[in-house]
Amino acid sequence: MPLSDHDDLDLVTLGQRIRHARRAKGLTLGALAATVDRAPSLLSQIENGKREPRLALLQSLAVALGVEVAELIKPEAPSHRAALEIALVRAQNSPLYAGLGLPHVNASSKMPTEALEALVGLHAELERRAIEQAATPEEARRANAELRQHMRDRDNYFTELEKTAAGFSATIGHTAGPLTERAINDLTAHLGFTLHRTADLPRATRSITDLRNRRIYLPLPSHASHDPRTIVLQALGHFALDHQEPVNYADFLRQRVEANYFAAALLMPESAAVDFLQRAKAAKALAIEDLRDTFAVSYETAAHRFTNLATHHLGIPVHFMRVGEDGIIYKAYENDDVTFPTDVTGAIEGQLVCRYWAARAVFASPERYASHYQYTDMGRGTYWCTTHVERTSDGDFAIDVGVPYAHVKWFQGRETTNRVTSTCPDPTCCRRPPAGLAERWADHSWPSARVHSHLLAALPPGTFPGVDDTDVYAFLDRHSATASTQGP
Incomplete structure (x- = not known):
């Protein structure tokens, strides 16, 4: 029986307490190992915090050292x-x-x-x-990290949001298949709004809602880089979920995630999506592309929805990434223990992905826009990923969904022969250029970096990050006269 029931147990501290008790008893590592009938190498690993002892061994060690087990597992350093x-x-x-x-320095007794x-x-x-x-974007980074942990704790599945979305789906009679424009109009009317498309939305906004006249302004279809249905549903989601004006960046992020979740749950109702995925799993033919095509959504939306349902309903741990062509992470989620790159604050967004991971390797593929499958051997095990590149007005982005090797048997594309090894964050993996290349150019290059300001800004002026309130209010002023004369 392991000691995992002790949530606060730290193996490094445990090892130090065992070593301290052994030295206080005047025993060598070999002598203690002989007393408990174990190999010295095993005890060395335990004392160095690299291995967790089973309860029976810990009890034997306590007896040999003349202390209680409770003394050994105290959280304080001895x-x-x-x-x-x-x-x-x-x-x-x-x-x-x-x-x-x-190199690591070993703190020996000498x-x-x-x-x-x-x-x-x-x-x-x-x-x-x-x-x-990292102090400037500290609030944004901390809020992102906390929200990501909350999503991980829930396996990215939110019962209350599913129930709310299911209620609205029933109201408009949508149970399966693609969500129609008529159904969206019915939902809009049910919530007391009207939809209006315009060419002059401020660039930093996807939609603007006029609460006074109950109007939702949307971009013209030709100017939208996102599914128009998603934009409408996200705007409606804030009101369906009774969101109030965000009080801080963490509140803003929470509302955005909830509105996105609500939109996806309406586009792909839980009952129909789970039935489809369970049948695909039984046939060992899971594919994000098939989920996308069944509900006529974007690949990214289908990938997001898969992460909502995969662990809760299918028992499959999963990770997701949206990565730019430059290798920068824009969105990420995991509950399968994949090792994402992080900064010192624990933030993932804005970090550079290993160049050998599928989310970057896909950009070098001769068939960039075809489905890319890949196995990647990492320190924590082997992961399989399915990756798809989507074109947007802001450039190409890789949408990556991955699972541990034990779960690849349920997916299409598992037969791929693409296999690489990644040792990141070890800089010798891909962060340092080859010696010959560096020697030729290290003293003869001066790149001008493009700053990802939207990833670095913690909380720009205004209630909603990145949005200039003056632009929004001026837009509403321009359209208010039309709204008051035409009515809803």
């Missing part, structure tokens, strides 16, 4: 020296240190405490400076 060693291990295991490509204090202090200062550099 001494100042042990606290420093724990801090060093954690610092060297962080993505921040891994990205430097420096290392002076002063040297250990200096190393830990240097790591703390390194982290402080990295956090300081």
Whole structure:
């Protein structure tokens, strides 16, 4: 029986407490191993926090060391020296240190405490400076990380949103197949709004709702890079879900995710989508493309909806990414333990994906717009991904859905021979250019970087991030006269 029932158990601290008790008892590692009838190498791994002991072994260790099990599993470090060693291990295991490509330092008993204090202090200062550099978008990064964890805790499935969407679907009589324009008009009228298309929407907006005249303004179809139905449903979702004006960036993000979820649940009702996916799984023929075609939605919308339903209804852990052609992550979600690149604050958005991952490899494929399947061997295991490139007015984006190797048997495309290895965040994987290339150009190049300001801005002026209130109010002013004379 493992010790996983102890949620707060930290293996590094546990190992340090065992080592501290062993040394206090005057036992060598070999002597303790002989007493509990285990290999010294096993105990070494446990003391170094690299292996979790089973409860029976922990009880044997406690007896041999003359302490209670409760003493060994306390969350506090047993001494100042042990606290420093724990801090060093954690610092060297962080993505921040891994990205430097420096060797790990083993805090052996021969290392002076002063040297250990200096190393830990240097790591703390390194982290402080990295956090300081990220201070400007700190609110946005923290809010994104917290929301992503909330989605992960729920397996990206929200019962209350499904129920709300199902109620509206029943109201407009949509149970399966593509959602029609007539059904959307019925939903709009049911919520007390009218739809109006215009060519002069402010560039930073997808839609604008005039609450005074109950009008929703939308872009002309030829100017929209998104499914027009999705834009309408997202706008209606805020009112169907009784959203109030967001009080901060975290509230804004939550509302956006809920409105997007609501729109997808209307486009692909849970009952019909789950029935389709369960039949596809039984036939070992799951494919995002088939889900897309069945409900006549975009590939990205189908991929999002799949992540809503895959774990809850199919028992399949999954990850999702939307990645630009430059390798930058715009959206991401996982509950399958894939190791996304993160910054020191834990943020994923704006990070660069390993160039060997499917979400970037697809752009180098001669059949860029065909479905791309790939196995990627990573430190935590092998993952299989299905990736599709969508063209937008802002450029090409890779929509990537992946699962652990154990679950690839349910999917079309599992027979692919595309297979790569990724060791990121180790900089020798893909972050450092080949030595010969670097030697030729390192001192003879000066790129001018394009700043992804929308990913870096924490909370621009105005209630809604990235939207200039003056533009919105001026737009409504221009259209208010028409609204008051024509009526709804």
